[in-house]
Amino acid sequence: MNRSPANPLTIERVERGMLLLARVIEMDGDVYLPLFASMESALADLKRAQATRDRARAYLDANRYRLIEGNDKNGRPT
Structure with missing residues (x-):
């Protein structure tokens, strides 16, 4: 799925979508379970x-101090 910036x-x-989808599943049945599982996976990845x-x-x-070669751990030149 492509997302715009x-x-x-x-x-x-994703959590908000899962909450809404859980409500739909409660009302309309198990047809949306695969989508819910996909959302769970996306949430875990995020x-x-x-x-x-x-x-x-x-x-x-x-x-960070190591980024400047020749500095000690306090950022002072060695």
Whole structure:
């Protein structure tokens, strides 16, 4: 599914969609279960990507001093 930059797929949007779809399933039956399963998978992928971004950001913050060659861990020249 292609998403425009103005309308990105986010965790919040998928969760909101799942809530609405769950209500439709309650009212109209199991025909929408495959779509719900697909949304669960998309949500898990988005959460996994967010967790990876968070770990990468924390790693960068903890090691930023290493980006400048010749600096110690406090950012001072060695």
